[in-house]
Each structure stands twice: as C-alpha cells, then as structure tokens.
Amino acid sequence: MSHDLQDPGSAGHPSQFALLGQRRFAPFFWTQFLGAANDNLFKFALTVMLTYQLQLSWLQPAQAGLVIGALFILPFVLFSATSGQLADKHDKAALMRLIKSLEILIMALAAWGFWTTQVPALLACVFLMGLHSTLFGPVKYAYLPQQLNERELTGGNGMVEMGTFVAILLGNVAGGLLIATPEVGARHVALGGLLLALAGRATAQAIPASPATDPELRINWNPVSETWRNLKLAHGQLAVFRSLLGISWMWFFGAVFLSNFPAFAKEVLQGNEQVASLLLVVFSVGIGIGSLLCEMLSKRHVEIGLVPLGAIGMSVFAIDLYFASRALPPASQALSLGAFLAQAAHWRVLADLALLALFAGLYSVPMYALIQLRAQPTHRARIIAANNILNALFMIASSLLAGVLLGAGLSIPQLFGLLGLANAVVAAYIFLVVPEYLLRFVAFIASRCIYRFRLSGEQHIPAQGAAVLVCNHVSFVDAVLLMAASPRPIRFIMDHRIFRIPVLGWLFRLAKAIPIAPQKQDPATCEAAFARAREVLDEGELLCIFPEGGITRDGQLQPFRGGVMKIIEDRPELPVVPLALTNLWGSFFSRVEQGQAMVRPFRRGIFSRVGLVAGTPLIAAEVSPEGLQQRVGQLLAAPPA
Known part of the structure; x- marks a missing residue:
C-alpha cells in the first residue's frame, strides 16, 4: 500500500465525495446541512422583515440584526456545557433524532409567528433555534471520529465545513427571496422553515447508531463549573x-x-x-x-x-x-x-x-x-x-x-x-x-516543495500507543521526512552534534529531539538520553532511533548498534517498526561531496523523488540489532510498491 505525496490519485482510496454514498456519513451530512440552512433562512428572513417591512416602537430597524444575533448566540454560552455531557452520555444518532424533532416544534411555533406577525414569538424562536444548534454542535463533531477512520477524518470535516457554509449561503438567499414575496412572503418563510425541519428529521432517521462514549456519566447541570472543568481537561x-x-x-x-x-x-x-x-x-x-x-x-x-x-x-x-x-x-x-x-x-x-x-x-x-x-x-x-x-x-x-x-x-x-x-x-x-504546528508545516513543505516524497506501508506506523521506529540514516533531513510520514508527533534520538547546525538545530530543539552522545565521550548525556527515551514510551508516544549512530558517508547501510536494545529491554510486547528511507543518497542534504552535505544546491534539481518504506512491526522480544539491520536492508532492496 502506498501513496505519492505529489499524486493524490495514487492513494487508492476513494475521495471525500465518496462518503456521500455511504450510510455512515450521507444521512448525517444532509441532516446537518438542512439544519444550517434552516437556521439561516429563518434568521435572515426575520431580519429583513424587522428591518424593512415592520414598524415597531420597541425595536428599531438598525438594531434588529444585532438583537437576533445576540439571541442566537446566547444559548451557546448558557447550554454548551450541558449539551456536551448529553452527547457523551447518550447514543449520538438517537440524540440527533431528538434534536431534529425539537426543530420541528420550534419551526411550528415560528410558522405561527410569521403567519400572525407575532414578533415576540419569533424572537423566542431565534433563541430556541440557537438552543437547537447548541445541542447539535457537540454531537456533530463527536459523531465523525466514531464513524470515520484517521485517513477519512480530514475529508469528512472538509465536507461538513463546506456543507455548512453552502447551507448558510443558500439559507440566506432563500430567506431573502421568500420574505420579499409581496403579501405572502411571511407565509412562504413559515412553510419553508417547517419543510426543512421535516426533511432534516427524515434524514436523521437513517443515521446509524453511534454508541455513547461515557454512558455512566452523571450530568453536572451547572454550566459554569462544567465549562471550567472541560477547559481544564482540554488544557491537559x-x-x-x-x-x-x-x-x-x-x-x-x-x-x-x-x-x-x-x-x-x-x-x-x-x-x-x-x-x-x-x-x-x-x-x-x-x-x-x-x-x-x-x-x-x-x-x-x-x-x-x-x-x-x-x-x-x-x-x-x-x-x-x-x-x-x-x-x-x-x-x-x-x-x-x-x-x-x-x-x-x-x-x-x-x-x-x-x-x-x-x-x-x-x-x-x-x-x-x-x-x-x-x-x-x-x-x-x-x-x-x-x-x-x-x-x-x-x-x-x-x-x-x-x-x-x-x-x-x-x-x-x-x-x-x-x-x-x-x-x-x-x-x-x-x-x-x-511547535508541532510549525514542525508539521516544515515537513509539509519539505515533502512537497523540495522532494517528491513517496510513502509505502504507512499503515504499519501505529496510530495509537507507544512504539519504536528504527530507520536508516541518510541525510540531515531524515527526521523532517519522517515527520511528514506520520500523522502523530515523533520524538527523535539524535546525535548531539546536529543541534549545532544553524536552523536545523533550532528545528530539532523545537521538536524536543533527544540529544545523545557516545558513552565513552559523554556518559551523562548518553544515560540522560536513554532515560528520556523510556519516559517518552511511558507516555504512549512514538520514539525514533537511527541505530547506525550517524549519517552514512557512502550511501550504504552501516552496522546497527545496540542502543535500541537498551530502550526496549524491559518492554517485550512493544512494537518495533523498521523503516527505510530510499533514494535520499546524492541529494543536497546527504554527505555525498567528500563527506560534506549541503554543498551544491539543486544537485538533483527540485522535486527529486525520495521515499520511505515502513515494514511490518516486530515485537521487542524478537528484536536484535542484526535482525533489524537485515530487515531494513530488505526494505531498501525491495522494488517500489
């Protein structure tokens, strides 16, 4: 399995639009789309009506938009903490159906308000539609990661974001057109809002079950203390x-x-x-x-x-x-x-x-x-x-x-x-x-603007839990390319001398790379590196080591040293993933010029092809330096996937 970071079509996976043909996504997408459209049809139509069509002594036309906006946002402040708890405690599909049923009742009240020109009732419906959106928001974003895998999550969120803004646009346009209809505009808005609510409830019926993630949760009805607690949790x-x-x-x-x-x-x-x-x-x-x-x-x-x-x-x-x-x-x-x-x-x-x-x-x-x-x-x-x-x-x-x-x-x-x-x-x-944002940006640019980076076997890089990544060392940007290959942050054990290099040294310090020195040269730094490496694994993170001990000077795989065994010695079940960087030798960042790197820019032009092959994980109990070297050598010799 492979994908070329320059060629989206080579991934072999359907695009994000394919999700619209799947039950786990399509009913949900149309439910949230119709809800966003209805929110904006109703709000914009009411704003136009209060601004241009009615004369109220207690509400000036210039204030109508501000009042409607404030009423709609207020429930987010008051009830978001409660809505988040409800979404964690209950099945999300059932909760979405209940929320869409509430929308029908709100739109029925709004229809009566438009029909009879009851402005207080319509303003109350603005608040209630804000409550509807407040309840729906946490369910919406918590539903996606339960139904989509990591490779689908960005595309799914992109579809939802796109759908939301298109729905806002269409809702505003429809609300403006309907309310402007002479004599019967308010009735058309009333009917339109009710029909959208009914359609949203119908699509919600097809949303598949999405079990509660914390069914034993006891609801804290105090929004202030609950919000503070959740912010502290997120801050962790x-x-x-x-x-x-x-x-x-x-x-x-x-x-x-x-x-x-x-x-x-x-x-x-x-x-x-x-x-x-x-x-x-x-x-x-x-x-x-x-x-x-x-x-x-x-x-x-x-x-x-x-x-x-x-x-x-x-x-x-x-x-x-x-x-x-x-x-x-x-x-x-x-x-x-x-x-x-x-x-x-x-x-x-x-x-x-x-x-x-x-x-x-x-x-x-x-x-x-x-x-x-x-x-x-x-x-x-x-x-x-x-x-x-x-x-x-x-x-x-x-x-x-x-x-x-x-x-x-x-x-x-x-x-x-x-x-x-x-x-x-x-x-x-x-x-x-x-700094993870900045580091990922650097990796993103390097793998798309400096190299054409091809990744094979990415499914072998664990999406969760601790693991050790073992890779050959070809250039000064090996770590940057590995960052681009992994959806998770990687902590690197790196030769302490690389931290003296301008820009790259700053970048690796930003990445919290762990400096290591030979035991004979600096025993304190060596022991500190192994201690920190074990802490990284205890924290459930990915750790990467280059067992050759330095960047190759001839392009050949060097003997693997035994440091990796010291890291995994008391973790027999820990996954160890062999990685092989390919075609980097001869590039600007490798030591191809009399042992010097970064001497002749554009030696191989721009967008030169390089790759990374991830092999099947091994368990630590079966690992030896010689075995890992042999496995990485096999990955280097394997034909491109």
Missing part, C-alpha cells in the same frame, strides 16, 4: 487546547468580515444590496473550496501542517484587501452588480476575499480534525462543547472590539488590515507555544 493536552483557541480565533476573524460586509459594500465599494450579497457568496465559496482542498493537500491524513499555511494566507490577503480597497475608483451613485463587476479594480477585492476565505478553510479544518483525533473519546463532546462556548465569546468580543475601533474613527479597510496583522501575531504565538 496542550495541542488540543491551543487548537480550541485557534478555532475560536478563526471565528473572531471571520465574524469581523461577515458582520461588516453590508457596510463595506455600501460605504467602501459603493455598491448596492446585490454587491453585498456577492461578497457573502464569494466568501462562502472560498471557505468551501479551502475546506475541500484539505483532504487533497493532506493526502487523507490529519495534516496540521496546513494550519500555518492557512494563517499565512489569511494575513496576506486581509492586508492586501486593505490596499486594494484604497485604490478604488469613485462612483457618483450606488453601483449595480453589473457595474461593479465591470471595473477591474473590484476584481482584486473579490480575489482577496475568495483567497482569504480559502486559506481560512485550510486553517480551520485540520484543527477540528486534530481535536476529534486527540481528545479523550469519553470527553470528546464536552471538549467540543467548551470550544463552542469559546467560539461564542470570541465572536461577541469581535463585535464589541470592531464597534469600538470603528467608533474611534477607523475605516472598514483599516479594520481589515489591522485584523490581518493581528492574525499574524496570534498565529506566531500559537505555533511557537505548540
């Missing part, structure tokens, strides 16, 4: 906790753009309502495309190396949007959609928005997948619920901060540019605090 896994903050920042970032599109279209782009709608369409399509690209770029693994790439793109195009908005031609009146598109300067604005949104999709999808993969299964839904609370709080904070900055005289383009700069600072903080 630093990568998970920083991912929660990263996702919440993405919602902070996106909310500023989405909430300011109407004013941006009117005041800066000097366009009419159709132009404002076009901005929403472009942004939604960009998010959808970026979400779908994640699976192709990650080659169907959870690839958090995409997160720094997404963050860079978000900042670059947010800042360029500021500059693009300063170079627009003046207009004497509001531009129609056709007149807006007829001016070339506006296409740069649309391109910036589309690419900004695309990179936001690349940024968010791997983070969701990482949380689902790494969070404790028994607490997964509660951690996701805590994330929903953080998302809501960050979105509220973004609205308040944007309002303060705009009120202080900042223009909307300046706000966008400032947000791009802030995004760069926040991303740098996250990636330095949790």
Whole structure:
C-alpha cells in the first residue's frame, strides 16, 4: 500500500465525495446541512422583515440584526456545557433524532409567528433555534471520529465545513427571496422553515447508531463549573487546547468580515444590496473550496501542517484587501452588480476575499480534525462543547472590539488590515507555544516543495500507543521526512552534534529531539538520553532511533548498534517498526561531496523523488540489532510498491 505525496490519485482510496454514498456519513451530512440552512433562512428572513417591512416602537430597524444575533448566540454560552455531557452520555444518532424533532416544534411555533406577525414569538424562536444548534454542535463533531477512520477524518470535516457554509449561503438567499414575496412572503418563510425541519428529521432517521462514549456519566447541570472543568481537561493536552483557541480565533476573524460586509459594500465599494450579497457568496465559496482542498493537500491524513499555511494566507490577503480597497475608483451613485463587476479594480477585492476565505478553510479544518483525533473519546463532546462556548465569546468580543475601533474613527479597510496583522501575531504565538504546528508545516513543505516524497506501508506506523521506529540514516533531513510520514508527533534520538547546525538545530530543539552522545565521550548525556527515551514510551508516544549512530558517508547501510536494545529491554510486547528511507543518497542534504552535505544546491534539481518504506512491526522480544539491520536492508532492496 502506498501513496505519492505529489499524486493524490495514487492513494487508492476513494475521495471525500465518496462518503456521500455511504450510510455512515450521507444521512448525517444532509441532516446537518438542512439544519444550517434552516437556521439561516429563518434568521435572515426575520431580519429583513424587522428591518424593512415592520414598524415597531420597541425595536428599531438598525438594531434588529444585532438583537437576533445576540439571541442566537446566547444559548451557546448558557447550554454548551450541558449539551456536551448529553452527547457523551447518550447514543449520538438517537440524540440527533431528538434534536431534529425539537426543530420541528420550534419551526411550528415560528410558522405561527410569521403567519400572525407575532414578533415576540419569533424572537423566542431565534433563541430556541440557537438552543437547537447548541445541542447539535457537540454531537456533530463527536459523531465523525466514531464513524470515520484517521485517513477519512480530514475529508469528512472538509465536507461538513463546506456543507455548512453552502447551507448558510443558500439559507440566506432563500430567506431573502421568500420574505420579499409581496403579501405572502411571511407565509412562504413559515412553510419553508417547517419543510426543512421535516426533511432534516427524515434524514436523521437513517443515521446509524453511534454508541455513547461515557454512558455512566452523571450530568453536572451547572454550566459554569462544567465549562471550567472541560477547559481544564482540554488544557491537559496542550495541542488540543491551543487548537480550541485557534478555532475560536478563526471565528473572531471571520465574524469581523461577515458582520461588516453590508457596510463595506455600501460605504467602501459603493455598491448596492446585490454587491453585498456577492461578497457573502464569494466568501462562502472560498471557505468551501479551502475546506475541500484539505483532504487533497493532506493526502487523507490529519495534516496540521496546513494550519500555518492557512494563517499565512489569511494575513496576506486581509492586508492586501486593505490596499486594494484604497485604490478604488469613485462612483457618483450606488453601483449595480453589473457595474461593479465591470471595473477591474473590484476584481482584486473579490480575489482577496475568495483567497482569504480559502486559506481560512485550510486553517480551520485540520484543527477540528486534530481535536476529534486527540481528545479523550469519553470527553470528546464536552471538549467540543467548551470550544463552542469559546467560539461564542470570541465572536461577541469581535463585535464589541470592531464597534469600538470603528467608533474611534477607523475605516472598514483599516479594520481589515489591522485584523490581518493581528492574525499574524496570534498565529506566531500559537505555533511557537505548540511547535508541532510549525514542525508539521516544515515537513509539509519539505515533502512537497523540495522532494517528491513517496510513502509505502504507512499503515504499519501505529496510530495509537507507544512504539519504536528504527530507520536508516541518510541525510540531515531524515527526521523532517519522517515527520511528514506520520500523522502523530515523533520524538527523535539524535546525535548531539546536529543541534549545532544553524536552523536545523533550532528545528530539532523545537521538536524536543533527544540529544545523545557516545558513552565513552559523554556518559551523562548518553544515560540522560536513554532515560528520556523510556519516559517518552511511558507516555504512549512514538520514539525514533537511527541505530547506525550517524549519517552514512557512502550511501550504504552501516552496522546497527545496540542502543535500541537498551530502550526496549524491559518492554517485550512493544512494537518495533523498521523503516527505510530510499533514494535520499546524492541529494543536497546527504554527505555525498567528500563527506560534506549541503554543498551544491539543486544537485538533483527540485522535486527529486525520495521515499520511505515502513515494514511490518516486530515485537521487542524478537528484536536484535542484526535482525533489524537485515530487515531494513530488505526494505531498501525491495522494488517500489
């Protein structure tokens, strides 16, 4: 089994779209799609009705959107902690059916409210639909890792993310069109919302069983203490906790753009309502495309190396949007959609928005997948619920901060540019605090932009639990390529001298590589390395050792030393995975020039083919240095898979 990191079609696995033909995913996908569409049809139609069609003494038209947004977000703050517990305690399919039945009742009340123009009832339904979404969110994201394997998780999340934004777009468009129908618009909205709720309940009926992960859980009804407990639990896994903050920042970032599109279209782009709608369409399509690209770029693994790439793109195009908005031609009146598109300067604005949104999709999808993969299964839904609370709080904070900055005289383009700069600072903080993101990004770039990296037998690298990886040592970037091959972090035992090399030494220190020196030369460093290696295995992590003791100087496999036996001596059942790096000898980072590496750039051009072959794991009790050397030699001699 192999896949070429330059050729997504060679993986031999169906694409993420194939999931739409499978019962474990398709009913769930359409259930969440219809729910998101209904949320936005109802909210947008009500906003338009209160803004343009009704005159209320107690609710000004300009405040309608703010009130509706606040009512919808409030349940996320109040009830997310409880909803996460319910999702961990009960079968997720049964819970989704119950939630969709609740949606029918809410839409029935909303239909009566639209039919009779009962605004208080409709505002109550906004709160109730927020409750519906609050209950559904943790179930949605906790369901996926129970039904999809690691290689499907990124694609599944990409489909859900894409579907959500398409549903938001279609719901807003449908809500606007239906409510604008003369005389009978409110009735059409009432009927549309009820039909979508019924359709969602019908698709939910086909969702397969998804057993409770913690059926004995006792519900803590105090949302404050439960939220704090879940955040502390998530903080125990630093990568998970920083991912929660990263996702919440993405919602902070996106909310500023989405909430300011109407004013941006009117005041800066000097366009009419159709132009404002076009901005929403472009942004939604960009998010959808970026979400779908994640699976192709990650080659169907959870690839958090995409997160720094997404963050860079978000900042670059947010800042360029500021500059693009300063170079627009003046207009004497509001531009129609056709007149807006007829001016070339506006296409740069649309391109910036589309690419900004695309990179936001690349940024968010791997983070969701990482949380689902790494969070404790028994607490997964509660951690996701805590994330929903953080998302809501960050979105509220973004609205308040944007309002303060705009009120202080900042223009909307300046706000966008400032947000791009802030995004760069926040991303740098996250990636330095949790270097795994940055390391995976370096590995991602190396395996796609410097080499064409082909991986065979990746199923032999354990997805869970402790294991020792044993690999030949060909170049100074062996560890980087191994990072790209594994969906999990790897801790490396490396020659202490490599830490003196500029850039690479900093990179390996960031990766928490373990320095080792010969026993005769530095016994203290040697013993400390073995002690730390055993701690890594006790923590259930992957440990990699290069038993040759140094980088080969002639391209041939050198004798394996016995250090690996000292690591595994008291762990007879520990998996030991033989690995073989192929075709790296002769590359820029190998010692091909009189024992020196990194002498002649582009010796083999760019995108030179290299590979990694993973062999069948052995158990530690059956391992010997000579046997491991023979097995790695066999992998090197085997023809490409």
